Amino acid sequence: MRILESNSRRLMLKGTAAAMSAVGMAGWAKLGFAADAKPLPGYANWKIPGDIIVHSSNTLETKRSAYGSSVITPSDQLYVRNNLPPPDPAILENRDNWAIAISGVGKPVTYTLADLKSMGLETTAMVLQCSGNGRGFFPSKPSGTPWKVGAAGCVIWSGVPVRDVVKAVGGIKAGAKYMTGTGGEVLPQGLDPLSVIVERSLPLAAVEDALLAWEMNGEPISLAHGGPLRLIVPGYTGVNNIKYIKQLSFTEQETKANIMSHGYRITPVGGTAGPDLPSVLEMSVKSWINSPLPEDGVVRAGRVQIHGVAFGGVHAVKGVEVSVDGGKSWSAARFVGPDLGKYAWRQFVFDANLKAGEYQLASRATDTSGAVQPEARFENAGGFNNTSWMDHSVKVSVA
Numbered sequence: 001m002r003i004l005e006s007n008s009r010r011l012m013l014k015g016t017a018a019a020m021s022a023v024g025m026a027g028w029a030k031l032g033f034a035a036d037a038k039p040l041p042g043y044a045n046w047k048i049p050g051d052i053i054v055h056s057s058n059t060l061e062t063k064r065s066a067y068g069s070s071v072i073t074p075s076d077q078l079y080v081r082n083n084l085p086p087p088d089p090a091i092l093e094n095r096d097n098w099a100i101a102i103s104g105v106g107k108p109v110t111y112t113l114a115d116l117k118s119m120g121l122e123t124t125a126m127v128l129q130c131s132g133n134g135r136g137f138f139p140s141k142p143s144g145t146p147w148k149v150g151a152a153g154c155v156i157w158s159g160v161p162v163r164d165v166v167k168a169v170g171g172i173k174a175g176a177k178y179m180t181g182t183g184g185e186v187l188p189q190g191l192d193p194l195s196v197i198v199e200r201s202l203p204l205a206a207v208e209d210a211l212l213a214w215e216m217n218g219e220p221i222s223l224a225h226g227g228p229l230r231l232i233v234p235g236y237t238g239v240n241n242i243k244y245i246k247q248l249s250f251t252e253q254e255t256k257a258n259i260m261s262h263g264y265r266i267t268p269v270g271g272t273a274g275p276d277l278p279s280v281l282e283m284s285v286k287s288w289i290n291s292p293l294p295e296d297g298v299v300r301a302g303r304v305q306i307h308g309v310a311f312g313g314v315h316a317v318k319g320v321e322v323s324v325d326g327g328k329s330w331s332a333a334r335f336v337g338p339d340l341g342k343y344a345w346r347q348f349v350f351d352a353n354l355k356a357g358e359y360q361l362a363s364r365a366t367d368t369s370g371a372v373q374p375e376a377r378f379e380n381a382g383g384f385n386n387t388s389w390m391d392h393s394v395k396v397s398v399a
Ligand SMILES: Nc1nc2c(c(=O)[nH]1)N[C@H]1C(S)=C(S)[C@@H](COP(=O)(O)O)O[C@H]1N2
Pocket: 078, 079, 080, 081, 082, 083, 084, 128, 129, 130, 131, 182, 183, 184, 185, 198, 224, 225, 226, 237, 238, 239, 240, 241, 242, 243, 244, 245
């Protein structure tokens, strides 16, 4: 149990799953979740149940109303996405012994986490967002988890820059074009390993700001989020941030793993995914409003602080506009709180004065490259990369 105690303080304040069952159905409802809600899976039972939508044991979403107005997403509210069941919690018992093989470099080597800790240190705040975040807004109902906004969070990672590791092993081998990371899950028996392994190849440009991280939000990384060691690739979608990383190779070819060759490809609706189609890699500029929301009830007429989050993906976010009339007219919003760097999101607020009536609230962000969040989603079979401001708009009643 020791390994699951990383959030014990919040856990005691908010109540454990066990405490939940003790409070009974009425208590469950009061704590903010439906009586028919699925329970949190064991490896993530330290999350705040009332703040999480449990789609399945491997897909947990943050409720839109849970984001609040601070910059960092607390670990116990952060979404979880596992393509395979997580490894045995025993891998966290002696974190410093976790091994990672480095290949496709001058001197291939296997390092322990203790070795990595001696080689460099950096801290990066970044938006972790599943490629399918916003899939739930696609009218075509693509297969996959119908995430709305909650497969994303802004988190802080500490670890060694991949650059420092590469330098220590004599540099990347000539001819290498990709950085390929491999997850450390135990693969199900009787299946072709390539059909299930979590292994992704990224362009070498991703090396620049990548980390091999052992801390998240000031704590050793939990099992749910990829501890003891995780590849962090700021600006790239969630799937590229390999949890339980056991191998980092610099390769001439992309991995043939299905999750790279066919999964996470931008495929025309009705088409077939394959290695020739664009892969889901860098994130694009995006924002959404977290308050007020229709689920919070009728909004009180008068001054209303409309707030949400905005980020630029690989570029910094430069500005956000808010509309209260469904995108007919826009006004500049104001950023709130600290700027944690180009990969983090920023909270924004728009101070509105709303008379009684019906409103459609939308936000539209611009990044430093000049890219503007589009009105329409880019249709694709997998429901990836939805940045449409229209899809993310909310209708509220004011009285
Ligand atoms: N080893 C491994 N890494 C992985 C995954 C996985 O299933 N196994 N899922 C990926 C996907 S699809 C996403 S969106 C993120 C989710 O990160 P989180 O669970 O920490 O929120 O991890 C990525 N890294």
